[in-house]
Amino acid sequence: MHLLRVLVVGWAAAVVGMATPASSGAVAGGEVSSDVEAYVESWREANGVPGAAVAVIDGEGVExxxxxxxxDGDAVSPETPFLVGSIAKTFTSKLVLDLAAEGRISLDDPIGKHLPSGDLPSTTVRQxxxxxxGFTAADGLAVSERYDNEPGALRRAVAxxxxxxxxxxxxxNSADYLVLGALVEEVTGRPFGTVVDESVFASLGMTATTAEADGAESLPPGHRLWWGRARAYDPGFDESGAPYGYVASTLDDLTAYAQALLAGEVLPVGLESEAWKIQEVTGxxxxxxxGWSIDDGERRRVHHTGATPGYFAHVSLIPDDDRAVIVLANSYAESRAPSLTxxxxxxxxxARGGSADVEPGDPLLSSAPWALVGLASVGAxxxxxARxxxxxxxxxxxxxxxxxxxxxxxTLLLVLFGGSLRFVITWLPDLAVGIAVSCATMLVAAASFAARPRPSSRAQSRRDQAARL
Known part of the structure; x- marks a missing residue:
């Protein structure tokens, strides 16, 4: 039973070690109302966010x-880099719409007209x-987090x-915007990172924003949650994911981006209304x-969230009110997604003078790692x-x-997450460990029950005595 002892001791040590609180830093000075400050601090605590940056933009200025x-343990500032996740899709959309406005492509062109596209040659740019x-979320996840920063990374991922x-x-999904990134490279004849830097970042004064690994060298580690506690995570930068998620930016730069969007200075004339109109109903x-999510509620919002392993971001525009809110966090967990969003x-x-309470996370995903701790203990x-x-x-x-x-x-739990063990390990690390250890202890228990039981020491002593007689 040496294997069992190793599993039990290792499991206990892992849980204790992963439950150690991450260090917390001092709050830097800010300009927003005390009510917003109180909300952000409660939100950080509820979601295990070591560092956050928030901007509220209106016609009178920025707070x-x-x-x-x-x-890295440094105080967060408006110049601190964060990964912005799927907000990168808005940059890619801008590049594609520019190409359409210039007449170099049509939104209804089949992608195969410009880019070898495997078995989807008739798929259109608009689609x-x-x-x-025709791509699913799992299709995009299958080629994500490749950390391929060599020339031709987008083309290899598309292949x-x-x-x-x-x-x-x-x-x-992310696959669609990966293909669009490759389309930008094919039509312009230049690397995606170069095109987006010149056409978006440099033109808007976003000097600290980058889609290239060399420019992201100062990006601090993000954080993932292990049993509710933030743990640093630094897998590196992934240029092959730049069109859909791997862009590093700052609060200052995203503020400039939001202001330019509200001023009508980003999207090409004639296509902005199309970009910010519901093309596909989702609810x-x-x-x-x-490249944008649209909420046609009481206050029309044009927005996009972004998540990478370790970071969360949200750019939310209220065009009719000339307002925007930017939220950046250096932690991400699927279990906290509803609250983060x-x-x-x-x-x-x-900020408008109303009130709001911090939304809870996903109760099932939040409790699952702890439930697996209990299940592993039962198995042990x-x-x-059974001995x-x-x-x-x-x-x-x-x-x-x-x-x-x-x-x-x-093992069937993996089916709930697209059947990918790599996805669970990357995005739900505590759940992955819980599944692995619980499964191992149950298999040991099954083997122990299947084997002949060991006699107790008393029974063995009686047998030995009888044998001597």
């Missing part, structure tokens, strides 16, 4: 609030912009793409335009009990079957 530490090209969805049906008064709307409401106890009890052959067989079925059920 900012920065709080906590970056992954890629609106997530109706590895597969599609498992239905063209014409909406399915939000009641909700939809997706060209709600912050921009809540902060806008508070069952394995120990000597029960004596009944029927009961031992039943115990072996139950433990084996539980182990199989744990």
């Amino acid at each position: 900012t609030y920065v709080s906590g530490e970056d992954g 890629l912009l609106t997530h109706t090209a 590895d793409l597969e599609h498992h969805g239905t063209p014409g049906e909406y399915a939000y 009641t008064k909700r939809g997706y335009g060209f 709600a912050a921009a709307v809540d902060i806008d409401e508070i 106890v069952l394995a120990l009990v 000597r009890r029960p004596r009944s052959t029927w009961l031992r067989r039943a115990g072996a079957v139950v433990a084996a079925v539980l182990a199989a059920a744990l």
